[in-house]
Amino acid sequence: MTDASATAPAYTGPRRILSGIQASGALHLGNYLGALKRFTALQDSGAPCFLFVADLHAITVWQDPALLAAQTREIAAAYIASGLDPAKSTIFPQSAVRAHAELAWILNCVARLGWLDRMTQFKEKSGKHKERASVGLYTYPVLQAADILLYKATEVPVGEDQKQHLELTRDIAGKFNTDFNAPGYFPLPEPLIQGPATRVMSLRDGAAKMSKSDPSDQSRINLTDDADTIASKIRKSKTDMGVMPEPGEGLDDRPEVKNLIAIYAALSDRTREEITAEFAGQGFGAFKPALADLAVSSLAPVTAEMRRLMDDPAEIDRVLRDGAERAAGIADPVIAEVKKIVGFWQA
Ligand code: AMP
Ligand code: TRP
Numbered sequence: 001m002t003d004a005s006a007t008a009p010a011y012t013g014p015r016r017i018l019s020g021i022q023a024s025g026a027l028h029l030g031n032y033l034g035a036l037k038r039f040t041a042l043q044d045s046g047a048p049c050f051l052f053v054a055d056l057h058a059i060t061v062w063q064d065p066a067l068l069a070a071q072t073r074e075i076a077a078a079y080i081a082s083g084l085d086p087a088k089s090t091i092f093p094q095s096a097v098r099a100h101a102e103l104a105w106i107l108n109c110v111a112r113l114g115w116l117d118r119m120t121q122f123k124e125k126s127g128k129h130k131e132r133a134s135v136g137l138y139t140y141p142v143l144q145a146a147d148i149l150l151y152k153a154t155e156v157p158v159g160e161d162q163k164q165h166l167e168l169t170r171d172i173a174g175k176f177n178t179d180f181n182a183p184g185y186f187p188l189p190e191p192l193i194q195g196p197a198t199r200v201m202s203l204r205d206g207a208a209k210m211s212k213s214d215p216s217d218q219s220r221i222n223l224t225d226d227a228d229t230i231a232s233k234i235r236k237s238k239t240d241m242g243v244m245p246e247p248g249e250g251l252d253d254r255p256e257v258k259n260l261i262a263i264y265a266a267l268s269d270r271t272r273e274e275i276t277a278e279f280a281g282q283g284f285g286a287f288k289p290a291l292a293d294l295a296v297s298s299l300a301p302v303t304a305e306m307r308r309l310m311d312d313p314a315e316i317d318r319v320l321r322d323g324a325e326r327a328a329g330i331a332d333p334v335i336a337e338v339k340k341i342v343g344f345w346q347a
Contacts, residue, residue: 011187015047018153030200034159040083081305092323197266206255
């Protein structure tokens with residue numbers, strides 16, 4: 001893959017921030033620190049924010065139709081509970097703005113098979129039997145490119161696992177601009193993969209990402225866990241025989257310890273270096289309870305607000321309806337322009 005940024009004329013439109021979370025069940029601490037908390041921090045950065053619930057992406061693997069709408073509301077509730085203000089940020093369900101699917105088709109014809117063949121997430125998610133995976137799972141990253149480019153988003157805050165999809169988005173944008181002789185039409189969006197917790201690891205295995213698909217519930221902290229469960233998971237989290245590291249000590253051979261320090265730093269809005277300096281030489285008997293207290297006090301208000309909102313689906317639905325209308329206000333003129341650029345018939 002080549003990065004078109006070196007040759008393409010610069011995009012000159014306004015800054016826009018956009019991201020999405022799949023509507024596929026329980027959110028965990030990785031989603032909170034790698035995504036939700038970061039979105040909230042960007043809300044007042046001067047650029048409008050678009051946060052959607054990726055329900056079209058969710059159905060690339062089987063979703064129970066009886067649960068999908070509730071899962072969508074739950075992600076919307078998590079956005080609001082994490083501090084996003086629906087009056088400032090546009091929060092909406094992806095499937096409610098039909099231009100996502102329309103642009104995805106057009107970009108499917110821009111993206112190359114060879115580019116998609118390299119996507120590691122498809123390889124991980126399709127497993128041993130890739131011929132049984134849905135075609136949607138394969139073209140998933142193209143739909144993601146459509147999500148981003150439909151709003152001409154310039155910045156996309158995500159966790160580390162989305163880096164490759166963002167690179168693909170830039171390649172698709174560059175190829176569209178070149179193929180259709182529309183220099184600078186789509187921006188080449190910047191991934192914002194920042195902060196101490198861009199890749200939160202499992203509490204049981206420092207080599208595995210914290211993920212909703214891990215069969216062990218002990219491996220992750222769910223946003224729906226109560227205080228006792230959170231504290232117990234942290235107390236039982238895997239560490240090693242050593243003590244807390246000294247500043248400057250390399251931690252590559254202590255991934256579990258490195259992960260807990262990163263979580264502490266991200267939750268407290270401090271740097272890993274500051275946390276290391278504070279706890280250097282102490283045992284985990286001192287560090288783990290401090291981390292458990294911090295996790296409980298940080299997550300409790302989010303969890304409580306999520307529960308309150310989930311008990312009031314009408315309020316969430318109002319936010320989603322209003323968000324979808326505002327999102328379509330940006331997306332519809334862009335898809336109309338794209339269809340013109342591609343040369344489709346127009347009345
Ligand atoms: P998903 O639930 O897969 O739609 O992911 C939603 C967001 O959470 C994306 O920005 C991911 O990059 C981020 N994310 C998911 N898992 C982790 C993790 N373990 N650490 C940091 N960020 C994560
Ligand atoms: N693929 C992302 C994930 O699993 C979710 C997503 C879909 C997304 N569309 C997006 C993220 C557009 C950023 C921008 O985490």
